[in-house]
Amino acid sequence: MINVRKAADRGHANHGWLDTYHTFSFAGYVDRDHVHFRSLRVMNEDRVAPGQGFGTHPHNDMEIVTYVLEGALEHKDSMGNGEVLRPGEFQRMTAGTGITHSEFNPSADEPVHLYQIWLFPDRKGHTPSYEQKRFPDEQLKNELRVVASPDAEDGSLLIHQDAKIFLSKLDDGAVVEHPLVDGRHAWLQVLRGKVTLNGQPLDTSDGAAVSEERMLKIEADEDAEIMLFDLA
Numbered sequence: 001m002i003n004v005r006k007a008a009d010r011g012h013a014n015h016g017w018l019d020t021y022h023t024f025s026f027a028g029y030v031d032r033d034h035v036h037f038r039s040l041r042v043m044n045e046d047r048v049a050p051g052q053g054f055g056t057h058p059h060n061d062m063e064i065v066t067y068v069l070e071g072a073l074e075h076k077d078s079m080g081n082g083e084v085l086r087p088g089e090f091q092r093m094t095a096g097t098g099i100t101h102s103e104f105n106p107s108a109d110e111p112v113h114l115y116q117i118w119l120f121p122d123r124k125g126h127t128p129s130y131e132q133k134r135f136p137d138e139q140l141k142n143e144l145r146v147v148a149s150p151d152a153e154d155g156s157l158l159i160h161q162d163a164k165i166f167l168s169k170l171d172d173g174a175v176v177e178h179p180l181v182d183g184r185h186a187w188l189q190v191l192r193g194k195v196t197l198n199g200q201p202l203d204t205s206d207g208a209a210v211s212e213e214r215m216l217k218i219e220a221d222e223d224a225e226i227m228l229f230d231l232a
Contacts, residue, residue, distance in 0.1 A: 059098075
């Protein structure tokens with residue numbers, strides 16, 4: 001069973017400095033039919049104007065993964081981390097018992113385009129922590145490369161949840177497959193391009209919730225970039 005979440009059907013707000021789309025209920029956008037999918041709580045696609053950003057604000061008991069598609073995002077937090085996230089880089093922040101941070105576009109003329117993803121943790125009260133990592137393009141090309149997992153598999157980011165996140169950059173016509181063990185679910189997010197998932201066409205920024213499928217077959221209908229979540 002595949003339920004498609006079309007890009008145009010997401011929640012949307014344009015605050016001038018921030019143009020944001022919400023796959024699930026978030027902030028002022030409330031959609032009782034799309035609150036979360038399994039442990040996946042937030043899938044926000046954001047564009048932040050030059051010189052603008054999110055001021056210091058708190059989080060707790062959430063696994064937060066950020067991925068930059070274009071531009072740069074400067075991060076500062078109460079643990080003393082201060083990093084700039086650039087295209088192709090991931091950031092993982094375990095909010096745990098509590099953390100404050102800010103996110104800012106340091107460019108004077110270039111917007112930043114990013115995805116911010118939240119997952120429920122496996123329990124409350126984790127010690128806050130932070131990671132940032134880039135995965136070489138050769139590991140992503142026409143392959144599903146694990147980029148986050150509960151055991152830091154193959155050098156991936158560590159997330160405190162029974163979930164794995166995969167990233168792939170697909171050439172036009174390339175096919176990748178992913179088996180789903182009984183009882184597992186998946187979410188596919190198309191970051192760029194067009195793909196077909198088990199016969200279902202998906203465009204840029206579309207998502208798809210998958211349950212009761214044994215195998216996922218993803219074919220690129222043009223050059224594409226995808227993020228796949230394997231969820232309990």
